[in-house]
Structure formats: C-alpha cells, structure tokens
Amino acid sequence: MQELGRLEDLPIAYREALTERNLVPLWPSLRGVLPPGQPRPNTRATMWAYSDIKPLLLQAGELTPIEKAERRVLVLANPGHGLEKMQASAAMYLGMQLLLPGEWAPSHRHTPNAVRMIVEGEGAYTTVDDEKCPMSRGDLILTPTGLWHEHGHDGTDPVVWLDVLDLPLVYYMEASYHINGERQEIKPGRGDRAYARGGMVPTAVFNRSSKAYPMLRYPWVEARAALLALAADQSELDAVQVTYVNPETGDDAENILGFYALMLRPGQTLQLPVRSPAVVFHVIEGGADVTIGEQAFSLAEADTCCAPGFTRVSLHNRQADKPSFLFLADESPLHRKLGVYESRG
Numbered sequence: 001m002q003e004l005g006r007l008e009d010l011p012i013a014y015r016e017a018l019t020e021r022n023l024v025p026l027w028p029s030l031r032g033v034l035p036p037g038q039p040r041p042n043t044r045a046t047m048w049a050y051s052d053i054k055p056l057l058l059q060a061g062e063l064t065p066i067e068k069a070e071r072r073v074l075v076l077a078n079p080g081h082g083l084e085k086m087q088a089s090a091a092m093y094l095g096m097q098l099l100l101p102g103e104w105a106p107s108h109r110h111t112p113n114a115v116r117m118i119v120e121g122e123g124a125y126t127t128v129d130d131e132k133c134p135m136s137r138g139d140l141i142l143t144p145t146g147l148w149h150e151h152g153h154d155g156t157d158p159v160v161w162l163d164v165l166d167l168p169l170v171y172y173m174e175a176s177y178h179i180n181g182e183r184q185e186i187k188p189g190r191g192d193r194a195y196a197r198g199g200m201v202p203t204a205v206f207n208r209s210s211k212a213y214p215m216l217r218y219p220w221v222e223a224r225a226a227l228l229a230l231a232a233d234q235s236e237l238d239a240v241q242v243t244y245v246n247p248e249t250g251d252d253a254e255n256i257l258g259f260y261a262l263m264l265r266p267g268q269t270l271q272l273p274v275r276s277p278a279v280v281f282h283v284i285e286g287g288a289d290v291t292i293g294e295q296a297f298s299l300a301e302a303d304t305c306c307a308p309g310f311t312r313v314s315l316h317n318r319q320a321d322k323p324s325f326l327f328l329a330d331e332s333p334l335h336r337k338l339g340v341y342e343s344r345g
C-alpha cells in the first residue's frame with residue numbers, strides 16, 4: 001500500500017497558514033479515518049467484575065446521598081476511549097446504579113434511550129410513563145427516549161441494576177439533554193401483563209395500541225421460560241437466543257441499541273459471527289468464559305464485559321450440568337438503520 005505524505009513533510013510556514021485558516025490536509029490522516037480492510041476500534045475488550053463494583057457502589061451509598069447524585073451510578077468505562085468519556089463502546093454507555101431502601105431518584109426525561117437490567121435486590125421499581133415497573137433480578141425495563149422515569153424503593157435491602165444507554169452516540173450528535181419533572185402519578189395497568197402472551201396483543205375493539213413503546217418491562221421469568229422452551233423444542237439449535245422486541249411492531253425494543261437474552265446449554269461453546277457492532281455481555285445466571293480476539297475473560301454471575309466490533313468472540317458455559325443465561329446489548333439496530341451493518345461469518 002502506498003505510503004502517504006506526513007504532516008512533518010510539509011513546511012512549517014505552510015502548516016501554520018493552513019491552521020490559521022481552519023484548514024487541514026487530508027492525506028496525513030487519510031489512513032487513520034479510512035483504515036484498510038476493517039475499522040481499528042478504540043473499544044477494547046474489557047471486563048468489569050461485580051465483586052469489584054459492589055463494595056465500591058455500597059461505599060458510594062455512604063459517601064454520596066441520593067439528593068447529591070440524583071442517579072448514584074458507577075460508570076463502566078472502556079479505557080480504550082479514555083475513562084472520562086464514560087463509554088463502553090462507540091455508542092454504548094454502561095453504569096451500575098445503587099438505590100437504597102426508602103430512596104427516590106426523581107423524575108426526569110432525556111433524549112438518550114436507556115434500559116435497566118436488574119442485578120440484585122427486591123422491592124425497587126421504576127415508574128416509566130406513569131406505569132409502575134417492579135424490579136426483580138434479570139428483568140429488563142425500558143426507558144426510551146423522551147419518556148418520564150423515576151426510581152423508588154419500598155424494600156429492605158440495596159438494589160443494584162445495570163443501566164445501558166445510547167448516551168455516547170446521542171452526546172456525539174450534540175442531541176443529549178434532560179428535563180426534570182414532577183413525581184409521576186401511577187396509572188393502573190402494566191404492559192408486561194397486557195403483552196404477556198406471545199403472538200397476541202391487546203386490542204380495544206379493533207384498536208391496536210398506538211404507543212411507540214407499548215411494553216416497558218420484560219420480566220426475567222418470561223425470558224427464561226422462552227429460552228428453556230426454545231432449547232427444548234429445537235435440540236439441534238446452537239444459538240438459543242431471543243430478542244427483546246416491541247410486541248406491536250416486531251421491531252427492536254429501542255431504536256439505537258439491541259437487547260437479547262441468550263442461553264448457553266450445559267458445557268456449550270458458542271462461536272459468534274464476526275460482526276460490525278460492538279457487544280456487551282452480562283451474566284444473569286451461571287457463568288461464562290468469554291474469548292474476545294486474543295483475550296479471555298471468566299465471567300461469574302453479575303459480571304459484565306464488552307467486545308469491539310469486527311472481533312471474533314466465543315462463549316463457553318462454565319457450568320457442565322446447568323444452562324447459563326446471559327443478557328446481551330449491541331449496536332445492531334444503529335448499524336442496520338445506517339446501512340453499515342456487516343456480518344463476516
């Protein structure tokens with residue numbers, strides 16, 4: 001491949017003349033922005049152990065009252081992007097949030113989309129768009145763009161959940177902001193009940209819901225049962241995986257990031273295709289050895305890791321006698337909508 005001219009090859013006076021006029025020569029940077037063959041992701045394969053996070057999060061509970069935090073979160077930051085960027089990947093943000101009994105994280109809404117995957121504890125809830133969404137381990141709760149949301153806790157023990165947001169992308173677009181609101185009035189009815197049966201949606205005298213986000217809570221008991229049923233029904237199936245979708249449209253549950261639950265059969269090793277989007281793996285139940293390119297991580301329950309795009313990933317169930325269950329988040333909806341999605345097998 002042709003070596004291109006470097007910045008240093010240009011006379012200083014010429015470079016200064018360009019800089020003074022807000023001009024930049026392309027050729028010294030051309031290979032950087034358009035690398036050969038495939039991207040050079042800043043995103044590094046990174047793992048965050050829950051055993052590291054939990055004590056520090058509980059310490060944050062002592063150091064910083066909820067009123068001084070609004071959201072008491074430790075951000076899982078990818079060193080490849082620089083910790084201050086608070087990015088797990090180009091488009092994904094991850095945070096572990098702690099809510100103590102009796103605390104309330106006040107209502108707000110913002111342009112980035114969020115989901116919460118409940119890691120530990122009972123008795124907390126998120127109110128989204130006036131709907132009370134109780135939190136239990138493994139539940140997925142959506143707080144899509146523009147919807148009011150607040151967190152409360154009527155239980156007795158700390159509750160921890162994993163936040164996944166498309167904040168880095170929306171911030172990069174200079175479209176990120178929030179608005180504070182009043183405490184929401186909880187209305188009766190819950191999407192996770194109204195939409196509890198696959199293949200059927202509530203229909204008020206021939207009228208389907210016109211809500212952009214009709215279902216806000218996806219209970220883990222349902223996702224787990226769906227995976228076990230799929231595995232039992234299709235014994236040859238390698239990838240026992242479900243996608244969290246909008247039950248009215250069948251589209252991904254949110255616009256930018258994709259969310260999935262995956263079951264690894266006892267002792268199973270699963271090779272994932274090399275694809276353009278970055279992926280986050282979080283263990284709901286069991287444990288998994290995750291190989292990302294040349295790096296190997298051993299994930300126990302509640303551990304989280306992140307893989308850049310264009311990287312070979314394999315997952316191995318650490319349990320020989322039981323299935324393990326993972327929650328996955330990725331940038332697929334974004335890549336597909338923008339026409340840059342690739343799967344290289």
Ligand code: GTQ
Nearest residue numbers: 071073095097149163165
């Ligand atoms: O719970 O609303 O991790 O607004 C980051 C921003 C959580 C939240 C985060 C947020 C929230």
